[in-house]
Amino acid sequence: MFHLSLKDIHLAAYADNKESAIRQVAAALAASGYVSERYIEGMLEREIQSSTYLGNGIAIPHGTTATRDQVLHTGVQVLQFPDGVAWGNNQTVHIVIGIAAKSDEHLTLLHQLTRIISDENLASQMAKTASADELYRLLMSTPSSHFLDASTITLDIDAHDLTTLQALNIARLQQAKAVNAAFIADVLARPPIHLGQGLWLSDSAIGNLRNAVAITRPKTPFTIDGQPVGVLMTIAYADDQLQSLLSPISTLLQQSKAERLYSAPDAAAIIALLTTTTPQEATALSADFILPNEHGLHTRPSSLLVNTIKQFNSQITIAHLDGSGVPVDGRKLMQVAGLGVKKGERIRFTAVGSDAEQALTAITTLIEQNMGGEIA
Numbered sequence: 001m002f003h004l005s006l007k008d009i010h011l012a013a014y015a016d017n018k019e020s021a022i023r024q025v026a027a028a029l030a031a032s033g034y035v036s037e038r039y040i041e042g043m044l045e046r047e048i049q050s051s052t053y054l055g056n057g058i059a060i061p062h063g064t065t066a067t068r069d070q071v072l073h074t075g076v077q078v079l080q081f082p083d084g085v086a087w088g089n090n091q092t093v094h095i096v097i098g099i100a101a102k103s104d105e106h107l108t109l110l111h112q113l114t115r116i117i118s119d120e121n122l123a124s125q126m127a128k129t130a131s132a133d134e135l136y137r138l139l140m141s142t143p144s145s146h147f148l149d150a151s152t153i154t155l156d157i158d159a160h161d162l163t164t165l166q167a168l169n170i171a172r173l174q175q176a177k178a179v180n181a182a183f184i185a186d187v188l189a190r191p192p193i194h195l196g197q198g199l200w201l202s203d204s205a206i207g208n209l210r211n212a213v214a215i216t217r218p219k220t221p222f223t224i225d226g227q228p229v230g231v232l233m234t235i236a237y238a239d240d241q242l243q244s245l246l247s248p249i250s251t252l253l254q255q256s257k258a259e260r261l262y263s264a265p266d267a268a269a270i271i272a273l274l275t276t277t278t279p280q281e282a283t284a285l286s287a288d289f290i291l292p293n294e295h296g297l298h299t300r301p302s303s304l305l306v307n308t309i310k311q312f313n314s315q316i317t318i319a320h321l322d323g324s325g326v327p328v329d330g331r332k333l334m335q336v337a338g339l340g341v342k343k344g345e346r347i348r349f350t351a352v353g354s355d356a357e358q359a360l361t362a363i364t365t366l367i368e369q370n371m372g373g374e375i376a
Contacts, residue, residue: 009132013079021085022061025098028077034100035070042067050300053087054334056123062099065295074101094127111340147211149324150267152176156219162192169214169234176212178236183207197258198230208236230262248274268325268348275326286350287360289367297341301371306333308366314353321346
């Protein structure tokens with residue numbers, strides 16, 4: 001989590017326009033010793049290049065690569081504008097988070113911030129609160145919905161019994177600090193449940209420390225008492241946010257498409273099946289890339305990507321294969337920028353629709369052109 005203290009939060013600010021708001025947050029960054037006074041030049045230039053508005057009334061002004069030498073220490077300043085500030089394109093900003101960061105540190109900050117502020121209700125509360133303590137609490141709260149990623153998925157194991165699969169899942173959940181000894185003992189004492197079509201499930205009502213899902217898939221499906229075994233899911237649930245996982249599982253079973261979990265080429269494809277609202281049709285097209293941008297997928301290249309994707313009718317998701325692997329909506333800047341993809345890391349685009357092929361071609365061209373070059 002990024003460092004933030006109460007002295008970095010400023011309530012009830014007022015600005016007549018966007019430039020005034022940016023100058024105020026730049027002055028706060030300078031007064032706190034994060035940047036020199038010249039950093040404002042980069043912040044204003046950055047806004048000219050591409051808007052730093054993320055959505056939900058939140059903007060994150062920051063400098064350009066040319067003014068990174070003006071950053072003295074990595075840090076943020078948060079200014080609340082209860083009356084709102086016109087940010088262009090009929091967008092109104094209530095929370096301005098000024099970022100000062102060297103190198104690609106801003107990607108980590110951006111990833112953390114966007115995961116926190118992507119909640120519309122949270123953003124509304126931050127805009128209205130009259131308490132710095134409350135705004136601090138809202139900003140520093142840790143989302144608990146992030147429960148499935150590649151680190152808890154084990155594929156193509158040479159196993160021929162559920163006990164082996166169960167042991168691997170338990171080990172993954174232990175590593176994630178999601179379960180305790182009571183959970184392990186209870187799960188091992190009860191056989192998994194066959195949901196149908198080779199999909200098995202195990203869980204426990206005790207010993208759950210945090211939301212997490214472990215998935216193990218044997219290299220070759222086998223049978224137990226005449227029932228096929230293709231995938232075993234072991235679930236730890238600390239609250240009801242895991243309910244979001246049940247809908248895609250139910251849909252796969254109802255449509256007799258659970259076999260897609262067995263044929264998915266990698267962990268990212270399985271995560272997409274279980275987390276995205278975009279239909280994972282057999283006709284879906286995908287393309288993987290290694291991000292070439294020197295400074296990563298920050299807001300400017302993210303904006304270019306989103307604008308390119310919006311030119312097509314197809315539903316397009318983007319997954320950070322070297323991150324969580326959870327796909328995000330390619331039309332939402334906040335989610336794309338929040339992936340935190342750095343240079344040399346892998347990303348996957350999946351498109352479903354009548355112009356999916358054309359969309360991926362346009363995305364390929366954009367990436368090959370280095371997202372328009374590194375000017376921010």
